[in-house]
Each structure stands twice: as structure tokens, then as C-alpha cells.
Amino acid sequence: MSKPTNKPIASLSLDLDNKWSYMKTHGDSGWESFPSYLDIVVPRVLRFLKERDLSITFFIVGQDAALEKNHEVLSQIPKAGHEVGNHSFNHEPWLHLYSRDELDEEFIRSEAAIAEATGEMPKGFRGPGFSLSPTVLEVLTERGYDYDCSTFPTFIAPLARAYYFFNAVEMSEKEKEKRKLLFGKFSDGFAPLKPYRLIVNQRSIIEIPVTTLPIAKTPIHLSYIIYLSTFSKSVALAYWKTAIRLCKAKGIQPSILLHPLDFMTADDAPELSFFPGMRLSIENKIELVSETIGALSRHFDIVSMADFVGTLEQQTLPVRENVSGNELFASTAQG
Numbered sequence: 001m002s003k004p005t006n007k008p009i010a011s012l013s014l015d016l017d018n019k020w021s022y023m024k025t026h027g028d029s030g031w032e033s034f035p036s037y038l039d040i041v042v043p044r045v046l047r048f049l050k051e052r053d054l055s056i057t058f059f060i061v062g063q064d065a066a067l068e069k070n071h072e073v074l075s076q077i078p079k080a081g082h083e084v085g086n087h088s089f090n091h092e093p094w095l096h097l098y099s100r101d102e103l104d105e106e107f108i109r110s111e112a113a114i115a116e117a118t119g120e121m122p123k124g125f126r127g128p129g130f131s132l133s134p135t136v137l138e139v140l141t142e143r144g145y146d147y148d149c150s151t152f153p154t155f156i157a158p159l160a161r162a163y164y165f166f167n168a169v170e171m172s173e174k175e176k177e178k179r180k181l182l183f184g185k186f187s188d189g190f191a192p193l194k195p196y197r198l199i200v201n202q203r204s205i206i207e208i209p210v211t212t213l214p215i216a217k218t219p220i221h222l223s224y225i226i227y228l229s230t231f232s233k234s235v236a237l238a239y240w241k242t243a244i245r246l247c248k249a250k251g252i253q254p255s256i257l258l259h260p261l262d263f264m265t266a267d268d269a270p271e272l273s274f275f276p277g278m279r280l281s282i283e284n285k286i287e288l289v290s291e292t293i294g295a296l297s298r299h300f301d302i303v304s305m306a307d308f309v310g311t312l313e314q315q316t317l318p319v320r321e322n323v324s325g326n327e328l329f330a331s332t333a334q335g
Contacts, residue, residue, distance in 0.1 A: 008248070010300035011208070011308035012293075013057040013085070013149070014045065014258040015126060018064050019269055021091040022261075025129065028271065034067060037269050041260040042073045046080050048263065048286065052293065055081045056258075057305040059126045062089030062110030065117035074117045083304040086110050086122035086145075093129025095136055103139045111143075124305050126150050130188075130210070134200070141203035147309045148198075149208040149255060154217050155189030189217040193252050195312055199321040206309055206317065211254040213239075214246040221257035222289060226277035229288055240292050244299050253308070256296065262289055 018038060023031035049056060058077050064070050066089075078084055088095065089110035098106065115121050125140055127150040140148055195208045213220050220243040228236035247254045265282050266273035277285065296302060 007299065007301045009253050009308055009311055010296055010302050011057070011253070011255045011305050012054065012258065012302050013059060013126070013255070013305050014260070015059045015087055015128075016042075016061060016064070017087070017091065017128070017260060018061060019271065021061055021063075021128070022272055022275075024091065025093060030271075034063065035271075036064070036067075036070065037260070037264065038064065038070055038073050040268055041263055042076065044263050045258075045260070046076060046082075048289070049082070050080065052290075052297070054293075054297075054302055055083070055304050055307070056302070057083040057085050057124065059085040059087035059124075060114050060118070060122075061087045061091045061128075062106075062113040063091065065113035066109070071117045075119065078118050078120045083124070083306045084114060084118045084120040084122055085124040085126065085305065086114060087126055088128050089113070091128045093127070093131045095127050095131040096133040098133075098135070100135055100139075103135060107139055107143055123147070124149065124309070137198060137200045137205065141198075141200045141205050145205055147206040147208055147305065149210060149305060151188070151191055151207060151209040152212070152219075153188055153191040153193055153209050154212045154219055156218060192318075193250075194318075195253075196318040196320055199319060206312055208255050208305065208308070208312075210257050211247065211252060213243050214250045214252060220254075221259075222262045222292060223257075223259050223277070225292055226262060226280070226285065226288060230277055230280070233288065236288070237291060237295075241295055244296060248299060254296070254300065255305070255308070258289075
């Protein structure tokens with residue numbers, strides 16, 4: 001962690017979804033050959049972070065780590081001082097449909113691959129597409145994870161899913177059924193925004209929600225800010241600064257999410273040009289990301305998820321015991 005100041009803390013992480021994983025979730029053909037842009041985006045992001053003296057968390061997909069061609073670029077992440085987290089092995093946003101045996105295999109394979117590629121064993125997890133279930137939490141606690149950050153407290157998940165399906169013209173009904181909870185449910189908007197401790201089968205894990213706009217619960221991750229900027233950059237930045245002020249007023253230490261496409265354009269990945277903001281120039285996109293991170297750093301000390309968890313361990317967090325079924329998302333406390 002960087003030298004502490006009197007500012008509150010914000011955590012920053014990046015879900016290192018690769019080209020093939022976006023294509024797979026979108027139902028596109030050709031993903032089985034695992035096309036990659038990691039050699040483009042990882043050095044770009046690492047350079048961006050180094051210029052701003054930031055250490056964050058990269059959630060890595062196990063399938064990418066299992067491929068020898070990606071080892072060199074993935075190994076640069078911990079060498080640059082960043083934390084490595086687990087983003088599943090197969091990057092399927094329907095982990096809630098997995099059996100216990102399938103989940104055990106998913107974590108065994110992802111942990112082994114990530115450790116092989118990076119030299120680091122992950123202690124934090126984020127489910128692809130914010131996919132989570134009580135069984136996933138059981139596996140996480142049994143395997144000794146310190147934290148999970150797969151909850152996304154927003155009411156607009158069904159709208160995001162509808163937009164996704166609208167663009168997935170080649171997807172079968174069977175594949176759509178797997179993705180029927182992609183990005184979550186409307187009721188997830190009632191979930192807490194502040195971290196809390198979960199007790200699962202007498203084991204403990206800290207849950208860190210991805211922060212959304214306090215009260216309204218609309219997204220504030222960088223991909224959403226970029227999307228808003230395609231209509232008006234000034235409106236997007238005003239919305240972002242309002243979110244920062246509301247977080248401070250509500251005593252919320254924001255956990256902000258990045259994605260590779262925040263640092264890429266359609267020139268880098270033509271197959272993904274349907275994503276919002278991919279038509280922006282790389283100069284304009286990097287400038288916008290820089291402005292948003294700069295505004296955040298003026299009000300918060302930005303740290304990795306692991307460093308944030310280290311500060312939470314010294315606090316008395318709300319505790320939720322014997323979590324099962326929909327109880328995980330039922331509470332409206334702390335929001």
C-alpha cells in the first residue's frame with residue numbers, strides 16, 4: 001500500500017476478460033481458439049497505472065493463465081506490484097448453475113493455472129457477470145479465500161441484459177437460458193453497498209460489493225462512464241463527480257471496476273465493436289479514464305482489493321450468518 005494520508009480509501013480492480021471470453025458470453029463463433037488481446041491491453045494498462053503510481057487488483061481468467069502463450073504478459077502483472085485475483089477458469093456467467101463438483105474443479109484448475117502463470121495464489125474472487133451462489137461461497141470459504149467481490153447492487157441489470165441479448169443475434173434460446181441472470185436481478189439493487197462479513201458454514205469471508213451510485217443504485221464503473229460520454233462527456237464527468245461526492249457523504253469507500261475495453265477501441269478488437277464506447281479514439285478514451293481516476297484520487301487513496309481488505313480486518317463489519325438461497329441479496333442495510 002502507498003503511504004497513507006488522511007483521505008478515505010477506495011479500491012480499484014480490473015476484470016481481465018479476454019477477447020474469447022467476450023465472444024463466448026456473446027454467443028459468437030470462433031471463441032474456441034481462444035483469440036487474445038492480452039499482449040495489447042496488459043502493457044497498456046500497466047503503463048497507465050505506473051504513470052499514476054497506482055497498485056490495483058487484476059482478476060485473471062484461469063483459461064488464459066493455462067495457455068503458455070499468455071504466461072509472459074500475465075507474469076508482468078505481479079512484477080509491477082499488482083495483486084492477482086481469480087475470475088474463474090471458464091469465464092461462464094452462470095456459475096450459479098454449476099454443481100458442487102463442477103465448482104470444485106473450476107477453482108482447482110483456475111488456481112493452479114494462475115499460480116503457474118503469475119507465481120501468485122489468488123485470495124480474492126469475482127464471478128464472471130457477477131455470478132454468485134451460496135455454493136460458490138461455500139467453496140470460497142473452504143478454500144481459504146479472504147474476500148469475494150461478485151455482488152453488484154443495481155436495479156438496471158435486466159436492462160443491461162436485454163441490451164446484451166439484442167446484440168446477440170446468433171444466440172440460441174438454450175444459450176440465452178444459461179444467461180438469464182447475466183448481470184444479476186432487479187432485486188440485487190436492494191443489496192448493501194458497504195462491505196460486510198459473511199459466515200458460511202462457520203467460516204468467514206468478506207464481501208465487497210462493486211459500488212454503484214448511492215441511493216439510485218445506477219452503475220458507476222468506468223465502462224458505464226465511457227458509455228455516458230458517447231452522449232456527452234461533460235454529463236458523464238458530472239455524474240462521476242456526483243457519485244464521488246455521494247460516496248463521501250454516505251461514508252462509502254468505493255470499490256471501482258475497470259475492464260480491458262476501457263483501454264481499447266474497435267481498432268484493437270473489431271469483433272467487439274458492438275460494445276459502447278469502442279468507436280472512441282484511444283486518445284479520447286485514455287483521457288477520459290485518466291480524468292475519472294484523477295478525480296477519484298483527489299478524494300480517496302486508491303489501493304488494491306487486498307490492501308482494502310487489510311484495512312477492513314481492523315474494523316467491525318456487519319455480520320451476516322448462515323447465508324443461504326436468496327438471503328445473500330435480501331438485506332437493505334448499509335446501502
